[in-house]
Amino acid sequence: MARDKLSAVVGAVTNHTRITLLVMLLLSGVVVAGVTQLDTESQAGADAEAFEDVERIQKAEYVQNQFGGADEEPERSFEMVYVRDDDGNVLSKESLLAGLRYQRAIRENETVSAALHEDGVTGLSNLVAKRAAGSQNASLDEQVRALSAATPAEVERLVERTLANDPRALRYLPADHEPSETTATDRRMLVALDADAANDTVDNATAALYRSADGRAGGFFVLNAAAWDDYSSHFFGEMVELVVPAALAFILVVLGFAYRDLVDVVVGMVGVVLSVLWMFGLLGWLGVAAGTTSIIPVVLVAGLSIDYGFHVFNRYREQRGKAEGIREPMRRGVTLVATALVLVTVTAAIGFLANLSNPLALIRNLGVAITLGVASALLIFVTVVPALKVGIDGLLERAGVDRHKQALGHGRYLRPLLAKSVTLARRGAPVVLVLALVVGSAGGVAWMDLDEESYQQSDGDVAEWKTQLPDPVGWESHPVAEQSKHVEAVYQPASADAAVQERILVEGAVTDDDALEALRDGVEYVEGTELLVEDTDAAAVRSP
Incomplete structure (x- = not known):
């Protein structure tokens, strides 16, 4: 039953391509307008309630409840x-x-x-x-x-x-x-x-x-x-301008290899770009912060869109006989892959939406962004892309251009290679498994040495090669990061109240001589670090 309904929807798309494109064009205009509402500010904060089972949070709440805030x-x-x-x-x-x-x-x-x-x-x-x-x-x-x-x-x-x-x-x-x-x-x-x-x-x-x-x-x-906030927006814009053109160039190379046809490359790129724009538009309308990590869903959604395109185009090529028209093979091809695409979308959405339980707003929003992007890709590649493909191929064939193309994997170079890989897996399964384990273990060892740095820890330095790239790809540094480092190196906080204040909770037999002596030693150690803010109006350290 579900397959029959899916086939009916796909049939409507392939039989009424102009109506489909008109409707999707209008809908895309409405959705993409949400990009202007997109929030690109940093969202590194976390909900304290989500960490309430962590001992550190429990102690902080105890200090707040027992000792309160400042005197006034x-x-x-x-x-x-x-x-x-x-x-x-x-x-x-x-x-x-x-x-x-x-x-x-x-x-x-x-x-x-x-x-x-x-x-x-x-x-x-x-x-x-x-x-x-x-x-x-x-x-x-x-x-x-x-x-x-x-x-x-x-x-x-x-x-x-x-x-x-x-x-x-x-x-x-x-x-x-x-x-x-x-x-x-x-x-x-x-x-x-x-x-x-x-x-x-x-x-x-x-x-x-x-x-x-x-x-x-x-x-x-x-x-x-x-x-x-301005620095974050600038960072986001520079990152997009640097990464997106490179990603698009790589995508064009991959599509060119897979399709070996300019028309299909253009149609596939239209689908990829529309999927990404729909994702950002939906984020804007829903008020979900995109943040500086938005480049991650762009790459993921673009990759998945390419995958969807491969299935749609190649299944259509396989289905079309030499004497057949365009619409019916496209209907059969999309119907055959649509179920798999829907299942891929659903499973991906379930996996990424699991991040809604994460206490970090950045991770939650990242999960929502990728889910919206995946859903957008599914919609685009079962409506806009097939309809556009049918319309353009029909126009070209009426002009005398043959649009029969061979599916990837059926050529004289790639087909033997794929056949050999199947033979290797069948005859040398133990060897294949051992090699996979060795390579996987090497990856695990390399992961242990991975250099991890959050965006907030970035020192703001921009690699010289980025600044030497031609506009608009070339990276322009923002002064805030350098100014912040300069201020930290030059100034003390204006007062003790303006400085970062830390509370130390001492539990147990706090009235014992040893405890008080240890507290005194700790205070002397902190004073020796020269990190305390000296203020004539308030003591740098207040303790028993």
Whole structure:
């Protein structure tokens, strides 16, 4: 019964090719429009609830429940705006004035001002300008006027006095900056955002901060969530531009070998491209994040599409007799392979959808993406591809071009080779099995030495050969990764509260002398690593 229904559907496709192509063209337009809604941001997070049986998670929940969070919820959060000039001096009059004018620009930005805390924006330029104005309560406009009126030599003296007498000044400079130095290649400003503001308001403000600094003269940049989202999108785009053309070229070579016919290669490529576009379109409409790993489903779906195409084209070639037309052999051929293709699609979907139980959003979305791609490939290769093939072959044959082609594996070179492989498997089965085990074991040993690195661990370096490729394939590096490494190497967190904070849970007889001595030794060890953030407002380590 199911086979009869499948045969009826395939018959409708091959008998009404124009209607099929028109319907699928309209449907493809609707589906592919979802590509514009595609979310390409990173999705490396995990659901903590999914790891609740892991001891580490249980301990973290215990600490949170028993000891709570900080004594008070912070009223503000800080966004850092960095100023960098490797060949100049960011403590010069021009650079400090540029910092004040930047502050005025972001204060006038409605998106940023909606999330600003009353503390506003602070930086070394403010401390120096207030000294120039002669008042610690000078407004931003007064600071700009006072600093503009000062000579470069006067500004240098103001910088020297500020660094020597104001303990707040060094927090805006690199960790190794000496108070006596009046030149520097790096400094930063702190933008205080209201912690009580709505999440959307804060997110919009951080995005506006990134846009305001990106490309601004004077070496301004930020490294907030918006910056990393832009980096992820850039990485995704560069990866697609590099990998997809190479993959398409390889696909063309494989299709050329398999079909040995330009028309079939073009029709097969249309099916492959449509399958991938349908996958991305469905992801966009369903709101499933594609992320930077989207190249994985592209490769898998493209490979499976080629496989589907092989079966459709070669079974059609086998079914068509010398005196037969086109539609009936295509109907028989697609009907014969459709059941197998449906079963392959179902089993693949079951396997990949099993990833929905994974706590990592990236893996879950990857499973959904591949499943949608596989289903799209099935639909395209039992509708669009057969209909297009029938239409084009019919047009060419009416023009006098013979479209009878031999199926792969029936040629004078490949057929003997395949026959020998069957003979080898039949007569030397033990040898074949031993060789397979040896090769498989070698692969397992090589897998143990596999270099594993997550996208988040990437240092952002781009191989030189990628940058030397011609456009649009050539890779353009994004500044965020290099800027992040530079900031980590140069700065300490602006305060202990802004630093990464780790809690250590000590269980057992915690009041014993040995336990307290061990705790003291641990604290001394951590202090000796020089990783702690020293802050006049808060202790770097708090313990019994």
